[in-house]
Amino acid sequence: xxxxxxxxxxxxxxxxxxxxxxxxLADYSDVKGCMVIRPNGYAVWExxxxxxxxxxKATGHKNAYFPLLIPESFLRKEAEHVEGFAPQLAVVTHAGxxxxxxxxxxxxxxxxxxxxxxARWIQSYRDLPMLLxxxxxxxxWEMRTRLFLRTTEFLWQEGHTxxxxxxxxxxxxxxxxxxxxxxxxxxxxxxxxxxxxxxSERFAGAVRTYSIEAMMQDRKALQAGTSHNLGQNFAxxxxxxxxxxxxxxxxxxxxxxxxxxxxVGGLVMTHSDDAGLVLxxxxxxxxxxxxxxxxxxxxxxxxxxxxxxxxxxxxxxLSVLVDDDESKGPGFKYFEYELAGVCLRMExxxxxxxxxxxVLVRRDDRSKESVPLDQAVAVARAKLDAMQKALxxxxxxxxxANTFVVxxxxxxxxxxxxxxxxxxxxxxxxxxxxxxxxxxxxxxxNRPFTLKQEPGSCVVCGNPSPGAWVWSKAY
Amino acid sequence: xxxxxxxxxxxxxxxxxxxxxxxxLADYSDVKGCMVIRPNGYAVWExxxxxxxxxxKATGHKNAYFPLLIPESFLRKEAEHVEGFAPQLAVVTHAGxxxxxxxxxxxxxxxxxxxxxxARWIQSYRDLPMLLxxxxxxxxWEMRTRLFLRTTEFLWQEGHTxxxxxxxxxxxxxxxxxxxxxxxxxxxxxxxxxxxxxxSERFAGAVRTYSIEAMMQDRKALQAGTSHNLGQNFAxxxxxxxxxxxxxxxxxxxxxxxxxxxxVGGLVMTHSDDAGLVLxxxxxxxxxxxxxxxxxxxxxxxxxxxxxxxxxxxxxxLSVLVDDDESKGPGFKYFEYELAGVCLRMExxxxxxxxxxxVLVRRDDRSKESVPLDQAVAVARAKLDAMQKALxxxxxxxxxANTFVVxxxxxxxxxxxxxxxxxxxxxxxxxxxxxxxxxxxxxxxNRPFTLKQEPGSCVVCGNPSPGAWVWSKAY
Numbered sequence: 016x017x018x019x020x021x022x023x024x025x026x027x028x029x030x031x032x033x034x035x036x037x038x039x040l041a042d043y044s045d046v047k048g049c050m051v052i053r054p055n056g057y058a059v060w061e062x063x064x065x066x067x068x069x070x071x072k073a074t075g076h077k078n079a080y081f082p083l084l085i086p087e088s089f090l091r092k093e094a095e096h097v098e099g100f101a102p103q104l105a106v107v108t109h110a111g112x113x114x115x116x117x118x119x120x121x122x123x124x125x126x127x128x129x130x131x132x133x134a135r136w137i138q139s140y141r142d143l144p145m146l147l148x149x150x151x152x153x154x155x156w157e158m159r160t161r162l163f164l165r166t167t168e169f170l171w172q173e174g175h176t177x178x179x180x181x182x183x184x185x186x187x188x189x190x191x192x193x194x195x196x197x198x199x200x201x202x203x204x205x206x207x208x209x210x211x212x213x214x215s216e217r218f219a220g221a222v223r224t225y226s227i228e229a230m231m232q233d234r235k236a237l238q239a240g241t242s243h244n245l246g247q248n249f250a251x252x253x254x255x256x257x258x259x260x261x262x263x264x265x266x267x268x269x270x271x272x273x274x275x276x277x278x279v280g281g282l283v284m285t286h287s288d289d290a291g292l293v294l295x296x297x298x299x300x301x302x303x304x305x306x307x308x309x310x311x312x313x314x315x316x317x318x319x320x321x322x323x324x325x326x327x328x329x330x331x332x333l334s335v336l337v338d339d340d341e342s343k344g345p346g347f348k349y350f351e352y353e354l355a356g357v358c359l360r361m362e363x364x365x366x367x368x369x370x371x372x373x374v375l376v377r378r379d380d381r382s383k384e385s386v387p388l389d390q391a392v393a394v395a396r397a398k399l400d401a402m403q404k405a406l407x408x409x410x411x412x413x414x415x416a417n418t419f420v421v422x423x424x425x426x427x428x429x430x431x432x433x434x435x436x437x438x439x440x441x442x443x444x445x446x447x448x449x450x451x452x453x454x455x456x457x458x459x460x461n462r463p464f465t466l467k468q469e470p471g472s473c474v475v476c477g478n479p480s481p482g483a484w485v486w487s488k489a490y
Numbered sequence: 491x492x493x494x495x496x497x498x499x500x501x502x503x504x505x506x507x508x509x510x511x512x513x514x515l516a517d518y519s520d521v522k523g524c525m526v527i528r529p530n531g532y533a534v535w536e537x538x539x540x541x542x543x544x545x546x547k548a549t550g551h552k553n554a555y556f557p558l559l560i561p562e563s564f565l566r567k568e569a570e571h572v573e574g575f576a577p578q579l580a581v582v583t584h585a586g587x588x589x590x591x592x593x594x595x596x597x598x599x600x601x602x603x604x605x606x607x608x609a610r611w612i613q614s615y616r617d618l619p620m621l622l623x624x625x626x627x628x629x630x631w632e633m634r635t636r637l638f639l640r641t642t643e644f645l646w647q648e649g650h651t652x653x654x655x656x657x658x659x660x661x662x663x664x665x666x667x668x669x670x671x672x673x674x675x676x677x678x679x680x681x682x683x684x685x686x687x688x689x690s691e692r693f694a695g696a697v698r699t700y701s702i703e704a705m706m707q708d709r710k711a712l713q714a715g716t717s718h719n720l721g722q723n724f725a726x727x728x729x730x731x732x733x734x735x736x737x738x739x740x741x742x743x744x745x746x747x748x749x750x751x752x753x754v755g756g757l758v759m760t761h762s763d764d765a766g767l768v769l770x771x772x773x774x775x776x777x778x779x780x781x782x783x784x785x786x787x788x789x790x791x792x793x794x795x796x797x798x799x800x801x802x803x804x805x806x807x808l809s810v811l812v813d814d815d816e817s818k819g820p821g822f823k824y825f826e827y828e829l830a831g832v833c834l835r836m837e838x839x840x841x842x843x844x845x846x847x848x849v850l851v852r853r854d855d856r857s858k859e860s861v862p863l864d865q866a867v868a869v870a871r872a873k874l875d876a877m878q879k880a881l882x883x884x885x886x887x888x889x890x891a892n893t894f895v896v897x898x899x900x901x902x903x904x905x906x907x908x909x910x911x912x913x914x915x916x917x918x919x920x921x922x923x924x925x926x927x928x929x930x931x932x933x934x935x936n937r938p939f940t941l942k943q944e945p946g947s948c949v950v951c952g953n954p955s956p957g958a959w960v961w962s963k964a965y
Contacts, residue, residue: 045564045606046557046594054552054622061553077529078536082521083558083596083627083643084580089520105559105585107596111631112577119521121558121582121596131520147529152558152627156586168558 020354022289027233034283035162038292038354041279048160048167052276055355056163058300059279060170064150066202066297067172067274070194076146076174081128083152084119089127092252096126099219103155105167121154126220126245126271129175130253137177137267139258144187145177163280164237164490171275177255177267181246184268185223188244191272192225195240203278204295204406205229205285206414207239208435208485210461215444218271222246228460228485230414231284234434236460236489239281242272280490286379286406292356293379295406296399302333303395304357305373306348308364314341321363324373324391331392333399353378358402359395377402379409420483424474427486428454435487437466439480441473449475450486460485495829497764502708509758510637513767513829523635523642527751530830531638533775534754535645539625541677541772542647542749545669551621551649556603558627559594564602567727571601574694578630580642596629601695601720601746604650605728612652612742614733619662620652638755639712639965646750652730652742656721659743660698663719666747667700670715678753679770679881680704680760681889682714683910683960685936690919693746697721703935703960705889706759709909711935711964714756717747755965761854761881767831768854770881771874777808778870779832780848781823783839789816796838799848799866806867808874828853833877834870852877854884895958899928899949902961906932910962912941914955916948924950925961935960 020037021029035041040056052060068078084107090097100123107119122128129147137145154168174191178184192209199207207227217224221243229237249255250266259265286293296302305321307314318339325335336357338348345362352360362374373391376383379402386394417434421427430436431454440446440459451458461484462468468482495512496504510516515531527535543553559582565572575598582594597603604622612620629643649666653659671684682702692699696718704712724730725741734740761768771777780796782789793814800810811832813823820837827835837849848866851858854877861869892909896902905911906929915921915934926933936959937943943957 042607042610044557044603045561046559046603049557049559051557051607052555054554057553057555060555078532079529080527080532080535080645082519082524082526083629084521084524086520102587104587105582105594107580108583110580111633112579118584119580128519128521132517132526135517154558158586170555 020289020291023232030289031280031284032162034287034291035280038356040283040292041162043162046167048157050162050166052170055300056279059282059294059298060276062298062300063202063278064172067194067198068150070198071148071172071174074190074194076148076176078150079147080149080151081125081132083122085122085125085128087118087120089131090120092127093220093249095248096220100124100155103157105154105156122151123153123155124271124273125149125151125173126175126249127253130249130255133175133177133267134253134255137255137257140179140260143177143179143257143267144183146174146187147176148172148174161280161490163283164277166276169275169277171273174270174272176270177250178269179257179259179265179267181268184246184270185244188223188225188242188270188272191270192227192240192242195227195242195272195274199227199229199239200407202295202297203282203285204297204403204410205239205281206407206411208461208463208465210463210466210485212241212461213442213447213459213484215447216459218243220245220248221271222248226461228487229281229285230410230417230435230487231281231490232413233284234417234432234487236435236487237277237281237284238460238489239278240272240274243270245269245271285410287356290350291354293406294356294358296358296403299356299358300334301336301355301357302399303328303359303361304336304338304352305361305363306345306352307337307339308345308362308367313365314339317363317365317368320368320388324361324363324388327392328395331396333395358399361391361395379406418485422474424450424453427457427474431455431457432488435460435485437483438474438486439471439483441476441478441480443473443476443478446473446475456488457486458489460487460489495764495766498707505764506755506759507637509762509766510755513831515754515758515767516637518637521642523632525637525641527645530775531754534757534769534773535751537773537775538677538753539647542669542673543625545673546623546647546649549621549665549669551623551651553625554622555624555626556600556607558597560597560600560603562593562595564606565595567602568695568724570723571695575599575630578632580629580631597626598628598630599746599748600624600626600648601650601724602728605724605730608650608652608742609728609730612730612732615654615735618652618654618732618742619658621649622651623647623649636755636965638758639752641751644750644752646748649745649747651745652725653744654732654734654740654742656743659721659745660719663698663700663717663745663747666745667702667715667717670702670717670747670749674702674704674714675882677770677772678757678760679772679878679885680714680756681882681886683936683938683940685938685941685960687716687936688917688922688934688959690922691934693718695720695723696746697723701936703962703964704756704760705885705892705910705962706756706965707888708759709892709907709962711910711962712752712756712759713935713964714753715747715749718745720744720746760885762831765825766829768881769831769833771833771878774831774833775809776811776830776832777874778803778834778836779811779813779827780836780838781820781827782812782814783820783837783842788840789814792838792840792843795843795863799836799838799863802867803870806871808870833874836866836870854881897949899925902932902949903929906930907963910935910960912958913949913961914946914958916951916953916955918948918951918953921948921950931963932961933964935962935964
């Protein structure tokens with residue numbers, strides 16, 4: 016516990032793994048590519064779930080649950096879809112002591128199984144829109160895995176909706192992307208670029224895919240949520256039709272959208288530091304830890320006061336821990352709670368008590384302040400609000416400082432590891448592929464809505480380009 | 491939608507399926523033995539989750555998440571465990587386009603994979619107790635399935651804990667059984683018998699299994715939750731050891747306990763009637779539906795008042811729906827909301843408005859009352875409280891009226907379908923097996939804690955018996 020983390024400057028990947036393991040967010044398991052989410056990490060995920068779920072319900076969606084197993088033939092019904100997912104499937108061939116007549120695959124995503132039900136449930140335009148969401152585990156067999164960021168099994172939510180018109184489906188696709196953007200920025204304090212993905216990065220089976228893209232502290236991008244306009248592709252494959260207002264049969268227009276436990280990895284790589292986890296207060300499992308200081312008899316009144324203050328803080332809606340363990344010193348505890356990402360530390364000893372004060376230390380900037388005890392609740396809340404804002408502003412300033420407009424392939428190559436690169440692109444897949452190859456992995460992240468589209472010439476081929484995209488190496 | 495349900499008296503099984511399908515709790519899927527939980531059913535499950543999760547956290551447990559897939563060899567480490575679960579396993583033999591070197595099974599329960607982690611995490615008595623819970627899906631390949639009650643895949647929670655001593659593990663096992671009893675009775679309004687299971691009904695790998703058993707309206711028993719004292723069986727199989735206060739290595743003492751989506755089926759079979767779903771207010775997704783009555787112009791002020799009352803009810807913590815759809819008549823709507831299990835119906839029309847009143851109708855007993863609008867919130871809350879209590883009392887009276895002390899195997903056979911049968915048993919497995927055989931499926935449910943143990947003679951063999959057990963046919 017007392018070993019230090021690898022510093023970010025020395026090795027960002029090792030630092031990341033150190034933070035995740037030592038703050039007990041997650042651990043490796045004996046199952047290839049699968050991790051165990053430990054209580055500290057699961058508590059963050061529960062807070063993410065609560066935040067997103069509230070936003071989904073506020074936009075009219077209802078939760079449901081569909082089978083984990085999908086008949087293999089279902090996947091084959093949508094040609095692009097099966098091609099995209101076939102290499103990543105886990106297949107159940109035996110069950111109940113027998114070989115199955117038709118194998119099942121473990122869902123890598125649920126468009127197919129859900130469409131098999133939509134096709135039964137939807138008869139008329141009166142049944143539309145149908146707005147569902149599912150919280151579930153999925154499996155995608157991965158070659159190289161990383162805790163939270165890319166694991167064979169992961170937890171996620173997948174929204175699946177059906178609409179009467181193409182326009183309504185597009186509106187829904189963008190509405191849910193905006194939900195993700197809002198959640199990323201306002202809850203996770205993680206600034207993101209919302210925009211369109213290129214065709215090569217499109218979801219297998221979708222007409223258009225949109226994403227939110229964040230910049231991690233190593234300047235690489237993290238795709239943090241995607242929203243897909245599926246058009247009628249799955250509806251045609253599964254015969255999901257409705258009788259329209261015109262009395263005719265029509266295929267529904269669909270969307271799907273998802274965000275996963277990878278967000279926990281995004282939180283770590285956006286905010287944490289060489290001392291460990293830093294979590295935005297809106298998602299932190301513990302807002303305040305009160306560390307009782309002092310020895311022997313003098314502790315009694317301090318403990319009593321600590322409990323009383325904790326109760327007041329809890330009444331104000333905060334999650335509070337009181338550490339009264341006499342077997343460990345304060346220094347060790349400070350180290351431990353910084354590692355674990357507790358937002359505020361309150362130090363309370365006999366001297367503080369005599370002054371009617373306590374010391375409050377913010378996790379993110381380590382700022383320290385002596386605060387009158389009768390103002391502790393108000394000050395703690397103000398500090399948490401300030402911290403939530405500061406984390407976002409710092410991350411945004413970092414991203415902006417590491418975003419560069421580049422005018423040539425040479426410059427793209429030179430700046431390949433520098434952050435977000437804004438470059439004109441003619442939309443030809445060949446130019447996109449060449450960028451990836453020559454830069455050691457820079458890919459188009461998206462075409463952000465906030466990026467003004469002005470014609471130019473493609474940085475690769477020089478042909479006319481309708482506008483610029485954002486490029487970067489990515490997780 | 492307008493078709494009637496099969497009456498309970500005519501065919502209880504058909505009635506059950508009718509209620510589940512027509513109230514849109516769940517639907518069949520194309521995956522053998524798996525169902526789809528529809529939004530109405532999932533909302534009930536979310537409420538069950540919220541209730542149980544709060545109780546788990548209040549007793550010191552933390553949520554975590556372990557892999558879905560378990561190396562086949564892990565299951566084999568505990569002999570009784572693998573024997574019990576082998577016939578029900580779904581096996582993944584291929585993944586990522588290749589045959590796996592070692593197959594994985596989809597978890598039927600997670601004692602093994604969790605012990606592989608416990609063995610790493612636990613070093614010292616200071617790490618104990620370790621109190622974890624997981625919300626997850628599991629798969630047990632079933633021959634005969636029934637919506638919610640027995641499905642190949644189901645959702646559940648599984649608690650897994652480690653303790654320093656046998657006594658602490660037993661205490662935990664009983665503590666969690668008591669949590670289940672409290673939840674069943676206070677939230678689900680479903681009276682249960684908490685007690686010890688017989689050896690033949692013990693969880694594969696446990697030392698002792700306890701259960702809560704409820705009586706459904708067809709007088710059959712439903713096992714609604716189980717809590718297991720695992721002793722050191724899994725700890726020995728996985729080497730889960732700790733350094734004790736004596737400086738020596740010891741195997742931990744463990745428990746596990748689970749409750750599943752089968753509880754939704756239990757709710758249906760305990761409270762619902764020939765008109766559809768009846769849900770206890772504490773778990774109902776919708777507490778009040780306000781049905782707007784009247785035609786044309788006169789509706790305007792009624793709708794406005796309905797919205798205002800709905801807002802007041804929501805402020806009081808209730809979940810409210812306002813139905814202002816003019817295309818359907820009130821009769822059709824009443825039918826629909828009774829089917830869907832909305833607890834209270836508020837009828838509000840121009841005449842009511844003129845009197846400053848509304849009509850409130852309770853779902854369970856159909857009692858109807860005209861209520862002054864300014865008392866609507868208080869009366870609605872009182873009616874919901876009364877309904878929660880009435881459902882419990884009615885179910886308890888039903889169970890008690892259908893519980894019989896029987897003194898012979900003949901009587902057991904005669905009363906095999908009559909309900910809970912209290913019978914002396916010598917504890918010999920042969921006598922238990924004979925009862926099952928000769929009665930067409932009556933099994934020992936449990937030995938309730940509340941059943942005074944007085945020596946007698948076994949109803950089968952006549953040998954001395956230490957006390958009576960409860961017997962019944964069961965789901």
